[in-house]
Amino acid sequence: MLNKITIDDATLEQRVYQLNLGPQHPSTHGVMQFILTLDGELVVACEPNIGYSHRGHEKIAENRIYEQFLPYPPRMDYLSALIFNYGYCQAVERLCGIEVPRRAEYIRVITSELNRISSHFIGAFDLVMALGAFTPFMYCWDDREVLLDLLEGVAGSRLTYCYGRFGGVRNDIDKAFYDGTRRFIDRLRGRMKDYHDLVTGNIIFIKRAKDIGIITKETALEFGVTGPSLRGSGVKYDVRKQEPYSVYPEFKFEIPTREEGDCLARYQVRMAEIEQSMNIIEQALDHLPPGPIQAKVPRFISPPEGEGYFAFESARGAVGFYIVSDGSRVPYRIKVRSPSFSNLYVMTKICPGHFLADVIAIFGSIDVTVPEIDR
Amino acid sequence: MSTPGQKKLQEKLKNSLTQAVPQGKVEEVDYAGTGCHLEVLLDGEGMRPVAQVMKEKQFYLETITAVDYIDFFELVYVYSTYYQDMIRAKCRIRIPKEATPLSISPIYSGAIWLEREVYDFFGIRFQEHPDLKRIINPDNVDYFPLLKNFGKTKFTAEIDDILC
Numbered sequence: 001m002l003n004k005i006t007i008d009d010a011t012l013e014q015r016v017y018q019l020n021l022g023p024q025h026p027s028t029h030g031v032m033q034f035i036l037t038l039d040g041e042l043v044v045a046c047e048p049n050i051g052y053s054h055r056g057h058e059k060i061a062e063n064r065i066y067e068q069f070l071p072y073p074p075r076m077d078y079l080s081a082l083i084f085n086y087g088y089c090q091a092v093e094r095l096c097g098i099e100v101p102r103r104a105e106y107i108r109v110i111t112s113e114l115n116r117i118s119s120h121f122i123g124a125f126d127l128v129m130a131l132g133a134f135t136p137f138m139y140c141w142d143d144r145e146v147l148l149d150l151l152e153g154v155a156g157s158r159l160t161y162c163y164g165r166f167g168g169v170r171n172d173i174d175k176a177f178y179d180g181t182r183r184f185i186d187r188l189r190g191r192m193k194d195y196h197d198l199v200t201g202n203i204i205f206i207k208r209a210k211d212i213g214i215i216t217k218e219t220a221l222e223f224g225v226t227g228p229s230l231r232g233s234g235v236k237y238d239v240r241k242q243e244p245y246s247v248y249p250e251f252k253f254e255i256p257t258r259e260e261g262d263c264l265a266r267y268q269v270r271m272a273e274i275e276q277s278m279n280i281i282e283q284a285l286d287h288l289p290p291g292p293i294q295a296k297v298p299r300f301i302s303p304p305e306g307e308g309y310f311a312f313e314s315a316r317g318a319v320g321f322y323i324v325s326d327g328s329r330v331p332y333r334i335k336v337r338s339p340s341f342s343n344l345y346v347m348t349k350i351c352p353g354h355f356l357a358d359v360i361a362i363f364g365s366i367d368v369t370v371p372e373i374d375r
Numbered sequence: 376m377s378t379p380g381q382k383k384l385q386e387k388l389k390n391s392l393t394q395a396v397p398q399g400k401v402e403e404v405d406y407a408g409t410g411c412h413l414e415v416l417l418d419g420e421g422m423r424p425v426a427q428v429m430k431e432k433q434f435y436l437e438t439i440t441a442v443d444y445i446d447f448f449e450l451v452y453v454y455s456t457y458y459q460d461m462i463r464a465k466c467r468i469r470i471p472k473e474a475t476p477l478s479i480s481p482i483y484s485g486a487i488w489l490e491r492e493v494y495d496f497f498g499i500r501f502q503e504h505p506d507l508k509r510i511i512n513p514d515n516v517d518y519f520p521l522l523k524n525f526g527k528t529k530f531t532a533e534i535d536d537i538l539c
Contacts, residue, residue: 224483224485308411309463320410333442337437342485342488
């Protein structure tokens with residue numbers, strides 16, 4: 001089992017000691033702690049200690065009506081907030097059997113892909129920053145700023161959006177958003193070359209990230225790893241393709257994969273996914289249908305008695321909302337399957353044997369958001 | 376909307392599950408309304424044989440959770456495939472309040488944390504779990520937050536009356 005060698009088993013010669021990384025550490029992306037058992041500089045065991053930003057969303061859900069819980073899922077994963085917002089809407093819609101208008105679905109796809117790009121920027125370049133290169137991170141922040149402005153224009157907030165409603169979205173997109181998105185995509189296509197020149201081919205980056213933290217397919221299956229971390233291990237799994245929801249089947253896009261399963265592969269998958277997201281947005285903008293953006297839904301929703309597990313793909317992997325309804329206006333139980341939770345746990349398996357500095361690289365490449373783990 | 380490949384896999388899985396847990400009820404459910412293709416209903420035990428079948432069929436463990444139904448708990452295991460012809464199977468096991476179900480961590484390592492989470496929020500103690508302690512809540516608290524009677528006061532009861 002895990003943690004075979006503990007601090008208690010250490011002999012004098014081994015020089016095994018424990019090191020606390022976090023909870024306040026710049027490269028832990030939030031408030032979380034690693035308890036690392038080290039032999040010299042080699043990691044013997046790695047135990048993440050989570051729960052610092054637990055706010056009890058699942059308990060809150062049991063004391064709110066369905067509409068009141070709408071702003072909470074975006075606060076779980078603040079980097080891909082819109083995707084969580086739509087995911088919750090979609091789960092309740094499928095439980096009630098509400099049909100969403102096509103225009104609303106297209107708007108959802110456009111905005112959630114924009115959100116995915118902004119999240120992948122952080123995911124890919126936080127790794128680069130963790131490895132010591134600060135400049136690329138500022139470059140991506142420049143692009144991300146445009147994105148946040150665009151989304152602020154339609155959703156009203158910059159990070160924790162609550163734009164989705166049951167049966168559609170809050171308001172229609174305007175011309176400024178439409179033109180701005182087109183301009184942004186054109187600009188980003190040019191910028192991607194800069195990123196690849198600056199980071200992807202950088203020899204220092206490759207030496208730090210190659211063959212570090214390899215997740216094999218078997219490990220991934222055993223731990224339930226999903227998202228870019230899984231696709232970096234050569235498994236072609238994406239909820240958008242395997243289990244199509246919304247209007248994703250109407251778009252042509254690839255699932256980028258890499259066979260290596262190391263930090264570099266996960267970075268490359270993220271960069272390739274940004275390009276795929278751009279393709280989806282362009283196709284969606286080309287074929288944006290006219291029509292209503294809100295289905296007719298009752299003011300207060302009370303799903304029929306029953307339960308359902310509805311999955312969708314966030315920027316970090318497969319998220320699932322398990323909703324149990326007792327027929328009233330208040331959910332009986334809502335459970336969120338957070339991808340970061342499973343992705344983080346795999347670190348206990350892959351970290352031993354690496355250097356301490358590589359733990360930072362592995363953690364950066366797995367790209368978790370801490371509030372989503374703790375919920 | 377299921378493809379022929381999905382139908383075939385579903386049929387095969389249903390047969391193996393019925394063999395593994397003859398005491399349980401394996402039924403096909405409506406995918407559109409529940410998000411799952413197969414549902415296994417069990418009483419008391421049987422999580423290990425189901426997990427064994429799932430592991431052999433290359434399913435990954437999506438999540439483990441519990442629901443507090445006041446008189447009893449229901450453990451919910453959700454499995455899904457990585458590969459084309461995706462199938463999602465849900466295993467619902469009804470257990471008494473004071474039961475100590477078997478851990479499936481020898482089969483799926485990822486279950487270690489998921490079961491710790493269930494213990495943390497519901498107080499369900501899993502047998503043969505390598506490291507059963509709290510995970511998200513602080514170690515020194517004595518409550519289990521997702522139990523239905525946690526945090527209930529006269530005031531919240533009034534709110535419930537208004538809402539429901």
